[in-house]
Amino acid sequence: MLLHGLRGLVLTAALLIPAASGASEGNPGPVAGHGAPVEPGTNTARRLEIPGLENVHDLGHGLLCGGQPRGGSGFDSLAAQGVRTVVSVDGMEPDLERARRHGMRYVHVPIGYDGVGTNALRRLAKAVSTLPGPFYIHCHQGRHRGPAAAAAVARTLHRWTAAQASAWLTVAGTDPRYVGLHRDATNAPPIPPDEIALIADPLPETTPVEPLVRAMVAVDHELEALRSQRGDAFGPASEAVAAAAMATRLSELFRESARLDGSGPAGGELRSGLTEAADQASHLADQLAGVRDPAAAENTFRKFTEGCARCHRRHRDPPANP
Ligand code: HEC
Incomplete structure (x- = not known):
């Protein structure tokens, strides 16, 4: 991650980040949590270290932001912070049961890495204006889409x-490569309360996502399992069998994705990329459990994971x- 080296440095305290030149001139200035005016371009987010949640920041205004709550402890922590409404912007199905048991309601507004978009923004604004706070806005890791x-x-x-907004994205570690996310975070227009009151969109607790998004969420999950099984390198034969099963599952997920209806001009190219990933994963399974070639398996694993970002x-x- 590009900003990784910076993070430890900038997360330590509310830090002054120089305003982009001219970006804030003549602006009355934002209002901090208690209504005190702050310098434009100041990061007002405060990092919180909380069990079961990663990358959590308190942005003021009753807004917390971070990664997906992990198990019961994540929701316990949210409850301890007084959170009443949890807003997920990623493609994974929210854990409604756990949230309800902790007295919280979910709102699911999935967005892509290409930007927040006006529809999603309208819903988010309505949710935060009309549902009980404090709010916890999260994506998977709390680095890109959530912030x-x-x-x-x-x-x-x-x-x-x-x-x-821009200073905050730097603190959150939002990758500058996600140009659409940066654009929409900084350009989002103010919406006056009387217009918010007119927003008719429903605020569902869970929203069906496209089959490809669902498959990718499963791929991500399985890759995480494979990475932790692997550790620093693929181990002895006994462990490689478990890793091979995960690689096979990855291969099946990509194979299924490649069979989905590909629409648009990118369809054919996307499909062949998905097929290539499926082939790499089944090759990896072979090298792990079948022919047993650990060095070659490492090489295939590297290529396979590089393929995600590519x-x-x-x-x-x-x-x-826009
Ligand atoms: C050949 C192309 C391709 C490959 C290879 C690929 N992806 Fe994706 N992935 C996509 C596309 C396209 C989307 C966006 C889908 C959408 O939003 O409609 C996506 C979305 C995602 C998402 C976001 C899901 C969400 O919550 O919205 C995750 C996570 C993800 N991919 C993980 C992975 C991982 C991990 C790998 C590698 C093991 C991988 N992908 C390999 C094309 C690919």
């Missing part, structure tokens, strides 16, 4: 400046039309 959505909400409802840069991350 962008939270910044857009803060721009729309809490008079954050573009410079303040395809995403081409087919997932470029900004959508």
Whole structure:
């Protein structure tokens, strides 16, 4: 991750980040949690270390932002922070049961890596204006989509400046390559309360996502399992059998994805990329459990994981039309 080295440094405290030149001139300035004006371009987010949650920040205004709550402890932590409404912006199906048991309601507004988009922003603004706070806005890791959505909400409802939104994305570690997320987080327009009151969109607790998104969420999950099974390198034969089963599952997921209806001009190319990933994963399974060639398996694993980012840069991350 490009900003990784910076993070330890910038996360330590509320830090002054110089405003982008000219971006905030003449602006009345954002309002911090208690209504005190702050310098434009100041990061007002505060990092919180909380069990079961990663990359959590308190943005003020009753907005917390971070990664997906992990198991019961994640929701316990949210309850301890007084959170009443959890907003997910990623493709994974929210854990409604756990949230309800902890007295929280979910709102699911999935967005892509190509930007927040006006439809999603409208729903997010309505959720944060009409449902009980405090709010926890999350994506998978709390690095990219969640922070962008939270910044857009803060721009729309809490008079954050573009410079303040941008400073926050730097602190959150949002990769600059996600140009659409940066664009929408900094450009989100303020929406006055009387217009918010007119927003008729429903606020579902869970929203069906496209089959490809669902498959990718499963791929991500399985790859995480394979990585932790692997550790630093693929181990002895006994462990390689478990890793091979995971690689086979990955291969099946990509094979299924490649069979989905590919629409648009990218369809054919996307499909062949998915087929290539399926082939690599089944090759990996072979090298792990069948012919047993650990060195070759490492090489295939590396190529396979590099393939994720390569395809995403081409087919997932470029900004959508505004
Ligand atoms: C050949 C192309 C391709 C390959 C290879 C690929 N992906 Fe994807 N992935 C996509 C596309 C396209 C999307 C966006 C789908 C959408 O939003 O409609 C996506 C979305 C995702 C998402 C976001 C899901 C969400 O919550 O919205 C994750 C996570 C993901 N991919 C993980 C992976 C991982 C991990 C790998 C490698 C093991 C991988 N992908 C390989 C094309 C690919």
